[in-house]
Amino acid sequence: MENEQIYRIGVDLGGTKTEAVVLDRADAVLLRERRSTPLAEGYEAILASVAQIVLDASSCLPPGSDYSVGVGIPGSVDAGTGLVRNANSVCLIGRPFQAELERLLGRKIKVRNDADCFTLAECRNGAGAGYGVVFGVIMGTGCGGGICWQGEVREGPHRICGEWGHLSVDPLGAACYCGNRGCVETKISGSGVEKSFRSRYGESLSMERIVAGARAGEPRCCAAFEAFLDDFGRSLGGVISILDPDAVVLGGGLSNIEELYSRGVERVRHYAFHNDLRTPILKNRLGDSAGVFGAAWIG
Numbered sequence: 001m002e003n004e005q006i007y008r009i010g011v012d013l014g015g016t017k018t019e020a021v022v023l024d025r026a027d028a029v030l031l032r033e034r035r036s037t038p039l040a041e042g043y044e045a046i047l048a049s050v051a052q053i054v055l056d057a058s059s060c061l062p063p064g065s066d067y068s069v070g071v072g073i074p075g076s077v078d079a080g081t082g083l084v085r086n087a088n089s090v091c092l093i094g095r096p097f098q099a100e101l102e103r104l105l106g107r108k109i110k111v112r113n114d115a116d117c118f119t120l121a122e123c124r125n126g127a128g129a130g131y132g133v134v135f136g137v138i139m140g141t142g143c144g145g146g147i148c149w150q151g152e153v154r155e156g157p158h159r160i161c162g163e164w165g166h167l168s169v170d171p172l173g174a175a176c177y178c179g180n181r182g183c184v185e186t187k188i189s190g191s192g193v194e195k196s197f198r199s200r201y202g203e204s205l206s207m208e209r210i211v212a213g214a215r216a217g218e219p220r221c222c223a224a225f226e227a228f229l230d231d232f233g234r235s236l237g238g239v240i241s242i243l244d245p246d247a248v249v250l251g252g253g254l255s256n257i258e259e260l261y262s263r264g265v266e267r268v269r270h271y272a273f274h275n276d277l278r279t280p281i282l283k284n285r286l287g288d289s290a291g292v293f294g295a296a297w298i299g
Ligand SMILES: [Zn+2]
Pocket: 165, 166, 167, 176, 177, 178, 179, 180, 183, 185
């Protein structure tokens, strides 16, 4: 067992917080820490802050210990150039984040998409455990996805496997930072739904408020929420038709919306190419912990 003797450090770099975990070889948690991400201070500050949290975490290990480092980021790392692509923390885009972090830490590390980390963690220890092929979804401020195949993350030659957030489903839809229009992320992420509500009704409501309004029967919120459920169904139904996974696991803040598992699943069934679709669409089990544990295991 190549990695049996080493410790694992995982870092989940989010837009507002950065979390680190240190695991021993039995996956017991030796340390877990959360700091705020200096997003407003820009790229260099984020880089330094991630390096520091890794160095601080490693100081809890016995001197001379070998350890791996995995970092999950809200974006992907180009397999060819090593540059960050499609990050919704846009200051990371085009930066050699992994190489610069390796230079600061003086060791090889792995930087991967946070949705891949989420999917791996849920497959290993969460709602996706025991399923062969799992499509993991993060629906929060942004929207990402990852695919695990027999317990391993499938990366693909461009390392974009599972990136459904930027599947363009509406040519007349809102412009996305990736350069396309009507990406899944513009339709079913929290920020996407809020933005479309604002452009349609000229009023700013949070996703939480839109969901609460829909439950209370407010007509504008009901319309926005129905469109959200329908877009969820169309987007996920298409993925299921292509991949036919054994299970789908939903994560991110919006995965707590209970209607996704009832009326949302009905819409998925409507759009997927099978009239008796049985794919389990499951709520994550690890909650906010999935990203940081997945990063540790991916490292
Ligand atoms: Zn996009």
